[in-house]
Amino acid sequence: MADELLIDRQPLAGGWLETWTLNAPASRNALTDTLVDALLAACERAGRDSALRGVVLRGAGGRFCAGGSLGGFARAIGQPLDAGQPDPLVPMNRRFGMLLQTLCALPQWLVAVVEGAAMGGGIGLLCCADHVLASEDAHFATPEVTLGIVPGQIAPFVVWRLGPARARRWLLTGERLGAGAALQDGLVDEVAPPGGLQAALARTIVRHGAAAPRAVAATKRLLLADAEIPLSRLLDMAAHAFAGSLRGPEAAQGLAAFAARRAAPWQAQA
Structure with missing residues (x-):
């Protein structure tokens, strides 16, 4: 197969x-x-x-x-379950x-x-x-x-x-x-x-x-947490995610590329 x-x-x-x-x-x-x-x-x-x-x-x-x-599931179709099972x-x-x-x-x-x-x-x-x-x-x-x-x-x-x-x-x-x-x-x-x-x-x-991989991963974690976590805790998480991204390598590379009007290293080209 x-x-x-x-x-x-x-x-x-x-x-x-x-x-x-x-x-x-x-x-x-x-x-x-x-x-x-x-x-x-x-x-x-x-x-x-x-x-x-x-x-x-x-x-x-x-x-x-x-x-x-x-x-x-085929064998169970229409078949009630024994009590307590x-x-x-x-x-x-x-x-x-x-x-x-x-x-x-x-x-x-x-x-x-x-x-x-x-x-x-x-x-x-x-x-x-x-x-x-x-x-x-x-x-x-x-x-x-x-x-x-x-x-x-x-x-x-x-x-x-x-x-x-x-x-x-x-x-x-x-x-x-x-x-x-x-x-x-x-x-x-x-x-x-x-x-x-x-x-x-x-x-x-x-x-x-065009989006930086680590930034994508962190943003998706926040989007997923939005349905499960109280707003105040979610905003605390978001603040830590923002600070971590700003101090990490992607922000340095992305902002430098923007200032130089060139593509960031992760950006796919058409």
Whole structure:
């Protein structure tokens, strides 16, 4: 069996860019236990890789992701649990939530590229991205409730990304929406014109590549902490992050480059 996650590493302005490709075209890149484990391992490795600048997440075969695979849950469908027994489905489902948490916490910028369908758990992946780029013919849905299933792990991430009102529309109807509607609701940041997806991705990489890696990592930690930490403590953390960045090597290099009207060493060129 081919690897369900392909990782391609290319140089990017003093560091590296990785493309993570969901690679199970026969199942439209459904999130099997194997694929979730591979993504978790890639995230954990990326968290320790100070040379990695950014990650592009996409799907093989002209599709992004069909959502979670029910293969591991098949025997339990419609079968009540014996009284007093712990449900093995709970930790299985919670592991996908752990993946979403880990994706959100990546110290690198994360760009998701959507071709074809992004469904269910695939929407959860998009909600973790710093920039979502979609082809004009991409389509999106969270159809779990139409199948009698609760979108348990993705729901908080959809709310964080879209806000409560729009999240209700997505999560409670299962309606299939196109790229334009996803852009309007804030799930997608950019829709590429026909034939222009790769060019749009190249521009996105250059744009994100203009940011200093350590500053990106520290800023993402603050953005993630905003949902969990009281404001006064968050502002204390922010002050320490600002002071640390100003005293570190990136600020010296970035300000000197600005004064000299030249590119900073981390800035990707078009």
